[in-house]
Amino acid sequence: MIIANGEYDNPGLSALRSPAADAEALAEVLADRNISEFDVQVVRDETAHVIASRVEDLFADSAPDDVLLVHFSCHGLKSESGELFFAARNTRPERLASSAVPADFVQRCLRMSRSRSIVLLLDCCYGGAFSQGVAVRASGEAGVFDAFPGGGFGGRGRAVITASNSIEYAFEGDHLADDHARPSVFTSALVDGLRTGDADRDEDGWIALSELYDYLFDSVRERNPNQTPSRDIEMQGELYLARSRRRRIKPSPVPADLRAASEDPNMFTRLGAVTELQRRLMSENLSVAIGAHEVLTTMAQNDIQHIADAAGAAREEARVRTEPEVLRFGQVVRGSRPEARIRLAGPPIARACRFASSHSWLQVTEAADGAEVSLDLAEIGPFDGQVTVTGPTGEVEVRVEGEVIQEPETRPTPEPEPGPAPVPEPRPVHAPAPTPEPARRPTPPAETGPSRTKRDPFAVAAALFAFASAVYLVIIAFPLSSSVEDFFEDGGWTIIPLGALAIGAGIAMLTPKTRRMTGPGLVCGLALLSMIPFGPVALVIADGCLLVAAVCALVSVRRDRSFRLEMGKPQGALTVAALVSGICATLGLVIQAAGLFGYSSSRADEGAIYVMVAVVLLIGTVLGGFLRPVAFGVAFLGGVSGGGFAMVCALFYALPSTGVAYVGWVMALSMTITFTLVVAFAARKASAEN
Structure with a gap:
């Protein structure tokens, strides 16, 4: 039975925001048959x-x-003689005996009950005034355990747990400007411990009364050091109040012959053991699966490369995976409670997971093979949180993002002015009935985030500086060549690809579908190699324009609060191929530099330029392969590849070649292949992620 009193007729008793929320939250969790077997009754106000x-x-x-x-x-009150009373809606502080519920009456009911297991939870306080922002639930001072002495149960088990001791106050939740109700500190911890299973300290699948008190004590003290829950428990044996999904999986040892096979000197015997362990890893018996996982982990860490790779691949099948990896709620109207679902994929061992949210507005409820996620947001603006999914085989984070908007005002439709009803025109007898126009599919509303509603001035600035860089590159390519033969013989044509890429990057920064990921990635990739000063003054100015464009593009990305740059694993065969091509190109530059160093000491400065380009190219290649989101990373890799190709060609024309010049040309061809691959891949990813 949940008794919640927050509204009082007497003005001397302040209204409490928490009891209504307390009753709703606690009733919901106790009525959940996956958690407990209680038949819940609620008595409110x-x-x-x-x-x-x-x-x-x-x-x-x-x-x-x-x-x-x-x-x-409710409020806890005491009479002048020190007796404890529970306040009701009609309670008058000067007439407690006739208008409140005496603690002595509840004690007599306990003594008369035939039940051998009784738990009393008192979210009341027994003290005086309190600091700003927290409501007080009591007046005066009383010892709750004095009102419920242990001898009153006739030897039967009972427990009394209070929100605070006899000289402290019970806190309500944080004071909210919009007066939304929130559970109290004590009941909020109680509900969280039961719902999430965190109160199951020994992870045996059951929440005992002693475990629940320990959890309440730690949680309440963590949230409010001024409040100390107290208890008076007299139980024979342990009383279990709820179930928990936090059951610790104890690994079952693998059979002795399989253990011996996993350690056998013969490589093929160990490889066969990996196959059998992988089969056990898929078992419905979680103890068997976790035992196999531990052996595979040992082999993946300690065995030779071939066996370690096979063991690692087997473990990969049992890693924790979620669908989707990111929950994008889009625009959410303030006051609504949108919901979504996280599904777990993989074998049973990968689905035995727990869920934890990063913020109080992000509520996660475990369900079959996943969890239900709901939002309780009050502030207007973008939001970003995480749901941490933890299992025996690993941990992943599911990002939750979107934007809270104010509900648009609906304008009433003007009523038509009264007048004579229109007379329908007569239709010819033999005329066919008009064919109804097919229903049109509603056009989905356009995104209204920072990247959709208006053009970012930093994105426009990045595009203008990219165009300016292309202008300076044209100045280098054409005026310095007196004829077409000179244009090709002097290497002026090598500047054209870089200028075309700069123009393309500027256009991508202005196009709505590409200015969020692909445009900034391409600009930053092109600007990376521009940090190396090389060539005439016009080329240095062009490189400077690209650098400024990259800075503006990064600022534009930073201003988009739903966009986050991070590092991850390379995805897709095309990205891996691009990485390999870029590394081969780097090796070609290093070989060319080595040839210059060996040819003559006077060529050392030229060789140093090749080394600098090689280092920057390698850094850009690795960054492009690992940056996330994928569309940004691949566009970045495309910019590095195109810029690298132009830089290499310019080096071969500007600096004398050595006997290993063909290596450089092979490298340039590799860069061309890289650029083709990543541009195709970036276009596909950009259309999916933008």
């Missing part, structure tokens, strides 16, 4: 005689094997 009648009925009608749990959330 009733008078003293109604509460007393319901309490007496509960204890009088109970059987010996029943487990009774009574939760009080």
